[in-house]
Amino acid sequence: MGKLYIIYFSPTGGTKKAAGIIGSAWDCEKEEIDLLNPDRDLSKCRFGGDDVCIVAVPSFGGRVPGTALERLAMLQGGKASAVLVAVYGNRDYEDTLLELKDTLDGAGFFCAAAVAAVAEHSIIHKFGEGRPDDRDKSELAAYAQRIRKHLEDGGSKGEVKVPGSRPYREYNGVPMKPAADKSCIRCGRCAKECPVQAIPQDDPAGVDRERCISCMHCIAVCPVKARHNNKLLLSAAAQKMKKSCGGRKENQLFLP
Ligand SMILES: Cc1cc2nc3c(=O)[nH]c(=O)nc-3n(C[C@H](O)[C@H](O)[C@H](O)COP(=O)(O)O)c2cc1C
Ligand code: SF4
Ligand code: SF4
Numbered sequence: 001m002g003k004l005y006i007i008y009f010s011p012t013g014g015t016k017k018a019a020g021i022i023g024s025a026w027d028c029e030k031e032e033i034d035l036l037n038p039d040r041d042l043s044k045c046r047f048g049g050d051d052v053c054i055v056a057v058p059s060f061g062g063r064v065p066g067t068a069l070e071r072l073a074m075l076q077g078g079k080a081s082a083v084l085v086a087v088y089g090n091r092d093y094e095d096t097l098l099e100l101k102d103t104l105d106g107a108g109f110f111c112a113a114a115v116a117a118v119a120e121h122s123i124i125h126k127f128g129e130g131r132p133d134d135r136d137k138s139e140l141a142a143y144a145q146r147i148r149k150h151l152e153d154g155g156s157k158g159e160v161k162v163p164g165s166r167p168y169r170e171y172n173g174v175p176m177k178p179a180a181d182k183s184c185i186r187c188g189r190c191a192k193e194c195p196v197q198a199i200p201q202d203d204p205a206g207v208d209r210e211r212c213i214s215c216m217h218c219i220a221v222c223p224v225k226a227r228h229n230n231k232l233l234l235s236a237a238a239q240k241m242k243k244s245c246g247g248r249k250e251n252q253l254f255l256p
Pocket of ligand 3: 186191
């Protein structure tokens with residue numbers, strides 16, 4: 001095979017973690033492509049038929065975050081084999097894998113395998129807390145070995161089928177728009193790294209609520225933990241989601 005690419009959109013790190021565990025099954029030359037990084041010219045990312053691309057996104061409302069879709073559509077798949085990974089916070093991922101597959105098909109990839117993986121919920125951390133845990137790690141590593149073998153055998157059974165339906169379920173965002181409290185030291189890191197420039201450079205404690213996609217990256221990168229969601233909104237959401245996010249949701253592997 002050619003090279004292994006690990007391509008991810010991971011605002012708070014759970015998606016990157018799951019993709020990394022899967023990627024560790026390959027010992028060839030590897031490259032990471034961080035879709036959050038605005039400096040990378042993705043239209044220059046061209047892959048070849050011998051390459052394997054692990055493409056990992058979080059599920060937002062059972063869909064792929066729109067910003068991730070826009071960035072994935074810029075890649076030039078060149079018939080590289082794609083391993084699709086949808087990472088979700090212990091509720092459900094509904095149409096995420098299907099939307100990811102449709103986008104990657106459109107960008108010229110060959111979708112060979114797919115994984116749904118659970119990670120800690122990036123808004124309400126008690127759901128899926130600590131995941132991927134040791135059990136997840138061994139499950140994902142075992143999936144990766146099976147995917148690798150499937151690809152080495154020529155992936156001859158055609159492209160993968162994934163769950164989901166069209167039209168995709170509606171997702172209109174969530175009301176969580178993090179802002180900073182008085183402990184903000186105006187370092188500017190959140191403003192620099194926000195994937196949609198929703199934090200004004202000259203007022204980094206604030207947030208443009210219209211632009212913000214509620215990805216929680218700014219909370220994750222703030223060095224003094226100054227950014228928060230509204231506490232009342234959080235506790236109302238936690239209460240509402242208690243049933244749907246309860247129990248232990250499983251990882252899943254899809255091969256043709
Ligand atoms: C705006 C938003 C919407 C989300 N929607 C869902 C969802 O529909 N189902 C689910 O199980 N988890 C949901 N989650 C949780 C994330 O999918 C999960 O925490 C994922 O690991 C986040 O990826 P990251 O750690 O790479 O940022 C949502 C998280 C955010 C921020
Ligand atoms: S302001 Fe919104 S979009 Fe920007 S990093 Fe924070 S949560 Fe994400
Ligand atoms: S990263 Fe934190 S401390 Fe730095 S500007 Fe943003 S909110 Fe303020």
